[in-house]
Amino acid sequence: MLVGVPKEIKNKEFRVGMTPTSVREVVDAGHKVMVETGCGVGIGMDDTSYRKAGAKVVKTAAEIFAKADMIVKVKEPQASERKMLREGQILFTYLHLAPDPAQTKDLVKSKATCIAYETVTSPTGGLPLLAPMSEVAGRLSIQAGAYYLEKAHGGHGLLLGGVPGVDPAKVVIIGGGMVGRHAAHIALGMGADVWVIDRNVDVLRSLWAQFDRPLNTVYSTKDAIERHCAEADLVVSGVLIPGAAAPKLITRDILKTMKAGSVIVDVAIDQGGSAETSKATTHDNPVYVVDDVIHYCVANMPGGVPKTSTYALNNATLPFILQIANRGWRKALTENKHLMAGLNVHAGHVTYKAVADDLGYKFTAPEEAVRI
The missing domain is CATH 3.40.50.720 (NAD(P)-binding Rossmann-like Domain)
Incomplete structure (x- = not known):
């Protein structure tokens, strides 16, 4: 799988979806990683650090969105990023859709598979990525x-x-x-x-x-x-x-x-x-x-301390990134009900009930949606 990591563009957002350490783990598992130049500057990691970890560094986010099978971010995609999402692409990031009808509308329209960090669950009932x-x-x-x-x-x-x-x-x-x-x-x-x-x-x-x-x-x-x-x-x-x-x-x-x-x-x-x-x-x-x-x-309060925040976040997200990359999104979600709980939008359907209820969408159960 080709995993893409664009630079965050939200106001004063200095975190990054994957550290060089995470990139190395994904590359060693047999996958490819593409990162946008300068994506790690906010945590003190330059392009050379990413190249040494095995990533390909590209000049624009557009190239990443055009080629990557899975996009790994921190914050919800901004309007310009949402326009670049495509059908069948995996988006793995924080979404917080309930208070954001514009974002929800764009993600539904994109027909991408959108997995939200904040609703992935754990066997103990917690929210390990939040x-x-x-x-x-x-x-x-x-x-x-x-x-x-x-x-x-x-x-x-x-x-x-x-x-x-x-x-x-x-x-x-x-x-x-x-x-x-x-x-x-x-x-x-x-x-x-x-x-x-x-x-x-x-x-x-x-x-x-x-x-x-x-x-x-x-x-x-x-x-x-x-x-x-x-x-x-x-x-x-x-x-x-x-x-x-x-x-x-x-x-x-x-x-x-x-x-x-x-x-x-x-x-x-x-x-x-x-x-x-x-x-x-x-x-x-x-x-x-x-x-x-x-x-x-x-x-985005944690964006003010991006070094602490990025490494803490990567500690939690890396196992799930590897699951999706190694098994493919459909198998990964089907085999892991806790990751399935993170599916908020898929193929034009809203698959998280609270989001559907708050924003007036028809709810499609994620277990049903993944068969589409």
Whole structure:
């Protein structure tokens, strides 16, 4: 199989779909890899590194899209990239389709086989290709929140951990999954007063067992979210319904009760965001203000630390890349139900139910679609 790795073109996206190390593994397995020149610059890898790993370096993404059997990326294909996809081609990347009707429409029209990192599952019920970026984003959310709480950056001038004799900031984390767990780890390490809200008592028990009493846990209700957001200096939302649009848990009415100069970091923005006032931002312009509350809604947060993010992502994606390349997409999906769960669009059909439901498409079961 010919695997293609284009350079990412989303705003301030420095990650890359495959490192030279991953390329070498795929080449050693008997496949060919084609990469776009400069694709690894953001992680400190030049074209020579890729050539030594066995890749062919080409000048344009157009050549990769025209020739490759499988395209491996990080972020969802941008409009110019979607125009180059073709019927029968495999696209393996993050997609986040539910809040993105334009992308979904283009992928359906392309008739390509589109496998989304974020809905591939694991035998333990987790999301192994989403997890590493959730870990990174959770940790970054506290860094970003602490930065924007500073008066010079628009916040109300509070040090996250306080000092002796002065209260620390109250950090409220909505969702105790991978994002929430890693956000809590960093926030507690910085000395903040940390509260995690989740509707799964087993998740709260697990967090309590990991962090002990310094962490406060709260069962999620509308009352709890309203009360704790009103008291919060920093709110981090990491709520996830796999493949579906994020629930709007922070309403406009709640926002009006929050402190002036407080901060919301909406890590759920890839799936549309958890606040009614959330809209995707970029690393160039990461924040905006609504009702005196700072909103940080960067849709590719891990792209800000591309070395860490790329290597963490490749550790997770490489086994699946090899499965698809070695067996072909149809056999790989049929033999691995967890990889099958990643199939979102195939041959003009929407094959992930949450996406179909949210965007009004007819749902075709992936097991049925792969026989088309």
